Amino acid sequence: MKLLVVGGGGREHTLVWKLKQSPFVEKIYCAPGNAGIAQDAECVPYKPDDLEGLVDFAKKEGIDLTVVGPEAPLVAGIRDAFEAAGLRLFGPHSRAAIIEGSKVFAKQLMAKYGIPTADFHIFRDAREALSYVRELDRPCVVKADGLAGGKGAIVCGTRQEAEEAVHLIMEKKAFGKAGDAVVIEDRLEGEEVSVLAFTDGETVLPMVASQDHKRVFDGDQGPNTGGMGAYSPPPVYTPEVHEEVCQKILFPVITALASEGRKYQGVIYAGLMITEKGPYVLEFNCRFGDPEAQVVIPRLRSDLVPVMEAVLEGRLHEVSLEWDERAAVCVVLASGGYPGAYEKGKVIFGLEEVPPDVLVFHAGTARANGQIVTSGGRVLGVTGFGKTIREAVSRTYQAVEKIHFEGMHYRRDIAHRALVRGEESGC
């Protein structure tokens, strides 16, 4: 088979790395890819939002299966465009991807079908939103309706912060049309977990859970980022919690979408808060998470290609997934200044010193004058394994210390919640 992977981050490098191991795969292209992906696939210079260019390329090359990493092309209808051209693509149609494309849609769907999520109000008028938050007597989260590159949810501790968030999203239009409407919801307390699942629109096959670290600095300080690291499995996600998530969230949302005429095929990502009252949905995404993919996919022992084909052919009930029992930890190495402004073109040293049992997935990297240099905010994801999370943490950080580029920074406390829980329970 000839495959095309769309995207150029750590998630896409992980997908390429995994798909390449399939005996069904002869050749992989990646659009646009990065310097690491170029070692495993042929990179082609199409942007993920160039749907027409990608369809033409896939037709010309006779691509058997296209796999999409990022949300924007899915929300924009890349599955629909490929299908119209007679091409197979793994990922939901736009009418189903709207679960990530519109938070208003997602919240209304959850309310209609009784899926646990924070209480909320929807506003399309800034003055009404402002007068609501001025009266509010509890912390809230203000969320832009549309896609905002992971920056559209502002967690507010005070009325003033909430007013500023409404102002930023609805009046200053910091995220453009994505801020035409906002969801203002109660702030939940607890520990976050990401659960990804394959679904063909009927059967739902959950993957192992993981935990992301969104804030840029240790101790969950500083601004939100795309994700500074992840680990799997998170101890807070017990078998009991998993059962509740399946019964109250994952199965119901897929059934709800189907009964709304929005059959969902692909990976659904539930961003959850595990509260004292059980799991609540913070958001649904229409794709693999990043960096979550960098710990979840390496733990998958099964071949990914037949799973993806079963999703597209409505045969997921025939599939079961096998998992590596070992824990996985991914530490993201970022450019100096990220998530704010950062410089590019810094030479990356030490990649060849990383031991072979540790994986290095490239995100913002490029090749210049025969060297690998930085070209984005999140530059590399380093994933290590261990019999325990503690062992995986130690292996990963030992490998991280081999790598260096000017301005490089990373969190030194990835998986801290698991380690604290382990100590509390005497492990």
Ligand code: AMP
């Ligand atoms: P979202 O894009 O909706 O997942 O929000 C991004 C991040 O904001 C989440 O990963 C949480 O850290 C935080 N967040 C979102 N909604 C809530 C909520 N209702 N309560 C507390 N934190 C939240």
Ligand code: GLY
């Ligand atoms: N790591 C968060 C996301 O992929 O949306």
